[in-house]
Amino acid sequence: MSELVSPFSNPENAEWAVAATRGELLIKHCRSCGENHYYPRAFCPFCQSADTEFLATSGEGEIYSFAITRVLNPVIVHAYVTLQEGPTIMTKIVGVDPDRIAIGQQVRLGFEPSKMGFPMPVFTPVETAQA
């Protein structure tokens, strides 16, 4: 088992938190029913099997919804991104003018330092990243 990287990681998600430090987003795959889930947990929420394993993601996804939280300083673009591997996850959209973001945009994974002691997954629209 991986070492805990922060008080906010725990035995159940330590591998996920450690992967984040090397720029990788892990989700969980259920070997029993074949479904993927996020946030990673010991049991599959779809069939309750404990036969689950971590799965590295491609980092590709699509914006499901977002909110430009303007009352925060700096402004944060909160979002749900649907990963190519299935799960829709809570995240942020970064590196783009908030007014150019739209639901359905293709986005790519990045990481940002967080107050948890390990980096958190964030996403940037693909077109902007290539520009």
Add this chain to the structure above:
Amino acid sequence: MTIRDKAYIVGAFEHPTRKADGISLAQLHAEVALGAMADAGITADMIDGYFYSGDAPGFGAFTIPEYLGLNIRHLDGTDIGGSSYIAHVSHAAQAIAAGKCSVALIAMAGRPRAAKVPIEVDLAFLNNPNIPEVPSEFPYDLLPVSGYAMVAARHMHEHGTTSEQLAWIKVAASHHAQHNPHAMLRQVVTVEDVVNSPMVADPLHRLDCCVVSDGGGAVIVAAPEIARNLKRPLVAVRGGGESVKGLNGGRFDILTSAGVASGNAAFEEAGVARSDIKYASIYDSFTITVLMHLEDLGFCEKGRGGAFVSDGNLISGVGRLPINTDGGGLCNNHPANRGGITKIIEAVRQLRGEAHPAVQVPGCDLALAHGTGGSLGVRHGSATLILERQ
């Protein structure tokens, strides 16, 4: 077994304050409890059931029953945020039907304004690493309004809903609030006022959000034989339902709330149709909260909420479905960031014929109260209640 006609709401009281300077949290709890007892015409020694939630001071039920001198034989501390108190009425009816208590007190109160505690500080206890979803969500600093804004954005994307349509929900609330002397915001606003107010979290504007207020309220639920001996109009509990919904391992539809399940259960138990409901109290933390639940409770089809709320359709005396005739959380009161109790209280006023004459629904014999607790766009609880004047 059903709770239908097994219990009656015999007392209801909404605290008049909206900023509780110079009064403690325990005092507020006591004042709403005593107010509801006086309304019912009962004394404290008759209360044998106590229903409370996360707003009560102290560890669960240890504090307020002792503070008030109550002798309790049935307890229920269900906490599903702002929807808790609506679930409590259903639970009280169940407990009364099972003989576990005969007169239940449901009380809530808080003073976030006077205490100057921002909601994110109030909710800081939720940032506990033992809560399994915290590590993957907490670092993003999602505000309550941000979750609701993501629901609104997706609704606009899928169904073409507009900010102007959402604004009609605030307009209706303000039309009602002008008649409520206790309402925080009594000025009638227009669609333009709402859409021109500053963005808080796109696509929600400042006027799409509820007020932050102090105060609270309480209701008394009693067994039929007790209710019939009191002087108040008979308001029967006809049906109830509750549910919770979250992100389901990352497989979810943000436009389907727990209100679908709680509403269906309540209507099934009550044995009435949506078209029978004369008045509805619908939790209005934000305008989108109302729009979503008009759809999810079955008052209109999914996606048609924008058209349904437009042109004053929610204004009493004007539209087809008057809602939140006290001004709701959007204009009147959202005590302790958990406005559920006020939803029950205004439904009781309407059924008794005691709402303000300018907003009273004529012949109001069947009403619905719906609560949403937590964050609609993330994880939330729902409770729905159907009440009947007999």
